[in-house]
Amino acid sequence: MAKVRVNGREISLKANVKTVLDFVLTEGLIPDDVVVEYNSAILPRAYWGKTKINEGDRLEILSFVGGG
Amino acid sequence: MEDILTIGGEKIRNRLFVGTGKFPSIEIMRKALLAARAEVATVALRRVDLKNRGTNILSGIPSGCRVMVNTSGARNAEEALRIARLARAGGLGNWVKIEITADPRYLLPDNYETLKATELLTKEGFSCFPYINPDLVLGRQLAEAGAEAVMPLGSPIGSNRGLKTEEMVKIMVEELKVPIIVDAGLGKPSHACKCMEIGCAAVLVNTAIATASDPINMAKAFSLAVESGRIAFLTGLPDTFHIARASSPLTGFLDTLEE
Numbered sequence: 001m002a003k004v005r006v007n008g009r010e011i012s013l014k015a016n017v018k019t020v021l022d023f024v025l026t027e028g029l030i031p032d033d034v035v036v037e038y039n040s041a042i043l044p045r046a047y048w049g050k051t052k053i054n055e056g057d058r059l060e061i062l063s064f065v066g067g068g
Numbered sequence: 069m070e071d072i073l074t075i076g077g078e079k080i081r082n083r084l085f086v087g088t089g090k091f092p093s094i095e096i097m098r099k100a101l102l103a104a105r106a107e108v109a110t111v112a113l114r115r116v117d118l119k120n121r122g123t124n125i126l127s128g129i130p131s132g133c134r135v136m137v138n139t140s141g142a143r144n145a146e147e148a149l150r151i152a153r154l155a156r157a158g159g160l161g162n163w164v165k166i167e168i169t170a171d172p173r174y175l176l177p178d179n180y181e182t183l184k185a186t187e188l189l190t191k192e193g194f195s196c197f198p199y200i201n202p203d204l205v206l207g208r209q210l211a212e213a214g215a216e217a218v219m220p221l222g223s224p225i226g227s228n229r230g231l232k233t234e235e236m237v238k239i240m241v242e243e244l245k246v247p248i249i250v251d252a253g254l255g256k257p258s259h260a261c262k263c264m265e266i267g268c269a270a271v272l273v274n275t276a277i278a279t280a281s282d283p284i285n286m287a288k289a290f291s292l293a294v295e296s297g298r299i300a301f302l303t304g305l306p307d308t309f310h311i312a313r314a315s316s317p318l319t320g321f322l323d324t325l326e327e
Binding site: 029 | 087088089090091097110111112113114115116118121122124125126135137138140153154155157158159160225226251252272274275278
């Protein structure tokens with residue numbers, strides 16, 4: 001199983017997760033609610049389904065929260 | 069004539085901007101924004117907690133209320149750029165409150181990094197609202213860099229201490245052409261009213277509303293105070309005098325009663 005870093009933590013990908021879109025949906029996230037950085041570059045939503053996650057990749061998954 | 073603040077390509081009628089942090093619930097936040105008739109609300113961007121996900125804050129912001137992301141958490145210009153770009157990729161538009169704090173105790177802004185971030189982000193098409201320590205020279209530099217407004221702090225974020233920087237803010241109001249929006253530290257409606265009385269274009273309030281025992285009522289109180297101060301400023305405040313000036317006529321008194 002591929003090991004990747006998500007939000008600073010190392011995790012093992014589930015077998016059925018191949019792309020960034022797979023990961024977002026498997027985690028139960030709503031695509032419109034999150035922003036993704038893939039290996040330090042912003043990954044527009046249109047590319048999530050085409051972007052394969054490989055061993056050692058770094059993902060940042062962010063969302064808007066309350067703030068002043 | 070209608071009093072409109074034109075800023076970031078938008079026309080704003082309500083000069084109370086509201087931050088969305090620290091509300092007891094998204095529903096209370098939504099009602100508070102409505103009670104304030106807020107037209108601008110700020111949000112932050114953070115890592116999703118995959119184990120404990122919250123509701124999307126944007127779902128609680130009433131339609132018609134513009135959303136401005138802050139770059140809180142950024143410690144330098146580079147990190148602020150990263151947050152602004154991510155927010156735009158997340159569909160939040162071009163408005164960004166540049167907030168760069170390297171001091172964890174007082175959360176005071178790094179003016180130098182803030183100027184750098186403003187210069188770079190305006191070139192990328194962002195409407196920049198830099199949060200700063202009040203300083204006229206920096207204000208001029210930010211205006212030259214294309215900032216939509218400058219946001220001097222009243223006192224440290226969340227401190228509720230009010231407009232401790234009044235003299236410097238007054239100078240900025242007098243000298244700068246860009247709108248001055250006091251951000252941070254306003255704890256009471258009277259603090260917000262004071263900012264408007266001295267000619268600030270708007271104020272941003274979060275903690276004092278969000279952590280009130282009734283945020284909805286407090287939002288209304290701040291909204292009224294901001295409107296009141298604005299009307300007073302537009303009307304012109306009176307001169308002050310050292311000794312009394314009678315309001316009632318000084319003639320036509322009754323005779324002194326005989327003992």
